[in-house]
Structures are given as structure tokens and as C-alpha cells.
Amino acid sequence: MKRALELIMSLIVTAATYALMHVVLFMDLFNLQKKLPVYVPTAISVIVGFIFYFIFSSPLSELLMKRISQTEDRLSKMNLKELALSVIGCFVGLVLANLIGLAFNGFGALGTFIVVLLNVIFGILGIRVARRKKDDVNVRSLKEVLMTTPPSTTEDSIYGRPKILDTSVIIDGRILDLLQTGFIEGKIIIPDFVLEELRHIADSADSLKRQRGRRGLDILNEIQKQLAVPVEIKEFATAQPMEVDSMLLKMADSMDAFVVTNDFNLNKVAEFQGVRVLNINELANAIKPVVLPGEEMKVTIIKAGREAGQGVAYLNDGTMIVVEGGSKHIGETKTVIVTSVLQTAAGRMIFTKMIAAA
Structure with missing residues (x-):
């Protein structure tokens, strides 16, 4: 991977040098077009490419691979929502950059450089804005809109x-x-x-x-x-x-x-x-069973209640039953009649009173 990257970078430098030499010869700033042989631009480009390959390609490729690895780690740590929004932000940034770049189409090499620069700036800007605003986007709301x-x-x-x-x-x-x-x-x-x-x-x-x-x-x-x-x-x-x-x-x-x-x-x-x-x-x-006022049930009173004379019993599901006059019958099983049911945040409470013995 590293060797292939070094070769690619060297070829790019060689091609860029060859293009630059042709631009210089075409503009003929130093009156070199008639003096230099035809093969000179190619020879200079190849020499520059070899120099770059043996001196600069190795450290630059290591730096580039390190940056690629860091970027890969960042992308792998993103959740699906953040990654999708980053891609959308980059796409929107590139669209805006190319729309603005249409105004520079007639400026030749300078216009091309400006368009490339706009793409880089707006692409990075789109990603950064999308990542900062990711918490403002509700996946469920977006799904309902697109559904x-x-x-x-x-x-x-x-x-x-x-x-x-x-x-x-x-x-x-x-x-x-x-x-x-x-x-x-x-x-x-x-x-x-x-x-x-x-x-x-x-x-x-x-x-x-x-x-x-x-x-x-x-x-x-x-x-x-x-x-x-x-x-x-x-x-x-x-x-x-x-x-x-x-x-x-x-x-x-x-x-x-x-x-x-x-x-x-x-x-x-x-x-x-x-x-x-x-x-x-x-x-x-x-899912607790519904109990209506007037129903009868058998309960075992296990302790005294908060108010005077009250006894407390429990159903199998833990529902508290308050028995009026039950404090004197702790430990006994009595038949009671439901007077009211109170639903609280902690659960359901059933208020009852004992049925008088016949």
C-alpha cells in the first residue's frame, strides 16, 4: 500500500512538472522555446519525478497514511446518524461550491484553482456544520417526514x-x-x-x-x-x-x-x-385486576395502618388494602367490602371496611 502510494504521488508530481514546463514554454517568458530541444520538458519532468520519489515520497506517504488511518478511526466511531448527516453536509457544500464556481469558468487555470479551492472549503464546512447540528436533527421526525x-x-x-x-x-x-x-x-x-x-x-x-x-x-x-x-x-x-x-x-x-x-x-x-x-x-x-366499590374479598390483616383504627392487608400482586377498624384484628383473615379505589403514582390503594358478623 505504501509503495503504491509513493509511485502514484511521484507520477502526479511528474505530470504536474511536465504541464508546468509546457505552460512556461507556451508563454515563452524567457525566450526558451526556440533554444531548448523538444525532449527537454519530458527529461526535466522525469528527473523531478525520480528526485521526489527517492527523497520526498516516503515521508509524505507515511504522513498521508497516518491521516487516512485517523480519518478511518473517526468515521468508525461515528454512529449511523452522524455519518449520514456528515455525508449530506459534504454533498450540500460541494453543490454550493460548484454553483459559485460557475462564475470562474472563463478564467483558465486560475479559475480551475479557485473552483478546486471552493470545493475543499465548502466540503469541509458542510461536514463541520452537519456534525455540530446533529443533535438538533430528530431521526424519528425525519422518518415521519420521508415516510x-x-x-x-x-x-x-x-x-x-x-x-x-x-x-x-x-x-x-x-x-x-x-x-x-x-x-x-x-x-x-x-x-x-x-x-x-x-x-x-x-x-x-x-x-x-x-x-x-x-x-x-x-x-x-x-x-x-x-x-x-x-x-x-x-x-x-x-x-x-x-x-x-x-x-x-x-x-x-x-x-x-x-x-x-x-x-x-x-x-x-x-x-x-x-x-x-x-x-x-x-x-x-x-394489568392488576379491577376492583369495584361494593365487591367483597377475604384478606389477612398484617399490621396497623397510618390512621387510628386502620389495618393494612395486601393482595398477591402487592396492592395495599386499607381496612377501616382492622387494627384490632391483626393476624386474622376477614371478609371486607370495597368502599373506594385510589390510583397513585406508586400504585393502587384499595379502601375497605369489615362486614359486620351476622
Whole structure:
């Protein structure tokens, strides 16, 4: 590769020297056209090419290959959105440069040089502007603008989008049961920075945090064994350091994916930024059995309530039941009647009163 690059550069220098010699002879500035033999421009061009090849080609080719390698590394680190916008920005810059360059078509060699210079400047400028404005472009909005299929088709295909798991939902563990049921479709994405956060939690000096982190890693191992759901560990990096939640939302936006979480604050921030979220807690509340006022149920009162005379019981799904007058019957199973149901951000609370014995 290096040797081929050296030969190509030397041939370019030889050709450029030959063209320059012809320009000098054509303009006849030094009255050399009649004095020099015809073969002199060719001989001088070949000599200059050999000198360049043996002296300058090796260091210049090494420098060029180093620059190419750096450019390749930068391009490989770009996500698909950033790379596409950079290409579009470069294309727009080149179009503008050539439109402006039409005014210099009649200026000969000087006009050609100006056009080439405009292409280089506007091409680089287009790439730099596109990369700086990449965060202002919403992939989902652009997709909706360019989408030609009917809205119903888009709505049907939305369930196949990737699902990105955050740290809290992995540690919680219910996502494993949900995946086993087959209700979630699409690829499951585990970001590398979420894995790193889990590893830090698992190595914590606090025994409770350490236990939660190890539970999260065990859940991930079980998720990877699910044959029905494809799982991918994906690397993602940003130009500036960010918190895990911010990186999670930016990754979801760039991939047009859902974030699966049970973090209330992350849910609100995601809604504000227009990122789709699947909240496990909201799902759990939605599928709890509906209880209507006037229904009877049997509950075991396990502790006293906050207010005087109240007792507290729980359903199998964790729903809290407040029993009026139940504080005197702790540890007993009683038949109660539902008086009202209160839905809160933390879950559902059922208020009941005991049925008087006949």
C-alpha cells in the first residue's frame, strides 16, 4: 500500500512538472522555446519525478497514511446518524461550491484553482456544520417526514423497534418474566455503559448495592439465554461525558428505539425529549385486576395502618388494602367490602371496611 502510494504521488508530481514546463514554454517568458530541444520538458519532468520519489515520497506517504488511518478511526466511531448527516453536509457544500464556481469558468487555470479551492472549503464546512447540528436533527421526525407508507402501516411496525434496557429494570428482574411470556417483540439492546454501571454496583463496598448489582448481572445472563428474543450488547459513546440516563436517551433517539425502565424520573425526562418509554411499573399497574366499590374479598390483616383504627392487608400482586377498624384484628383473615379505589403514582390503594358478623 505504501509503495503504491509513493509511485502514484511521484507520477502526479511528474505530470504536474511536465504541464508546468509546457505552460512556461507556451508563454515563452524567457525566450526558451526556440533554444531548448523538444525532449527537454519530458527529461526535466522525469528527473523531478525520480528526485521526489527517492527523497520526498516516503515521508509524505507515511504522513498521508497516518491521516487516512485517523480519518478511518473517526468515521468508525461515528454512529449511523452522524455519518449520514456528515455525508449530506459534504454533498450540500460541494453543490454550493460548484454553483459559485460557475462564475470562474472563463478564467483558465486560475479559475480551475479557485473552483478546486471552493470545493475543499465548502466540503469541509458542510461536514463541520452537519456534525455540530446533529443533535438538533430528530431521526424519528425525519422518518415521519420521508415516510410514504400509510399511518396504519407505521403503527403496526412500531412494535418491532429495538428495546434498550436501563440499569433499574435489569436489577428489578421482572423484565426476564416479561420476555419469557413473548409479549415483547424486537431486538433487546444492552448498552455497554449500562453493563459498566452494573459492574460498579456489583463491586460496591455496600453489601446491599453489591447484592443488587450481582442480581442484575444474573438477570442479564438469563436474558441472553432466551432463544425467542435476540439480545445485543451495543457500544455507544458521546463527544462529551454524560450521565448514564442522558446517554440512554441519546442512544434511544439515535436508534429510534424504546427505553425499557421503571425509573419514574427517567420516564418524565424521556417524555419531555420525545423518546418512547416502556415502563414496567405502569404495565404492572395496568394489568392488576379491577376492583369495584361494593365487591367483597377475604384478606389477612398484617399490621396497623397510618390512621387510628386502620389495618393494612395486601393482595398477591402487592396492592395495599386499607381496612377501616382492622387494627384490632391483626393476624386474622376477614371478609371486607370495597368502599373506594385510589390510583397513585406508586400504585393502587384499595379502601375497605369489615362486614359486620351476622
